[in-house]
Amino acid sequence: MSTRRHPPLKSITTTPTDLPAAPQPVDTAAVGEPKGVAEGVPTSVRIDPCRDDGRRPVAWLHVVAPPSWSVTPSARSCCTCGYERQAIGRAAVLQLVAAHGEHRTSCPLLNPALEGRAAA
Structure with a gap:
């Protein structure tokens, strides 16, 4: 019986040894004054846009x-x-819209001055 040799299924590639090095960044002198913070960050203190104004x-x-x-x-x-x-x-919704407007003018929470007059 003779044995038959099959060629290898995967080929092993060799690693090249003569690759050039990757280009390195060149250090350049800074132009202008040094910055205290990152670009785009405001340096002055602004008012808080989410502060509570009581409304x-x-x-x-x-x-x-x-x-x-x-x-x-x-x-x-x-x-x-x-x-x-x-x-x-439709008609009831239109009446409710009008009633809502009237309530806004007479509501004691929206018009605290009216509360004293209504009590008197």
Whole structure:
């Protein structure tokens, strides 16, 4: 019986030894004055854009009016003083929008001067 030799399936490549070195960055002299911080960082102190100025949402009006005329619109008006109303239908939503505007003019949280007059 004779044995037959098969050629190797993978070939081993040799590593070249004469590769040139990668180019290195050249150190250049700094131009201008040295900077205290990274570029783009403000050096002056600015006011905090998220600081609290005491304003809070008090009254909300949420109207859902789909673009299709076949869908019935709805609305909800609420206030932190306890005022809360809902409306379904075109005429009722229009009345609620008007009532919400009237409430904003008479709400004791939005107009504290009215509270003293109403109590008197």
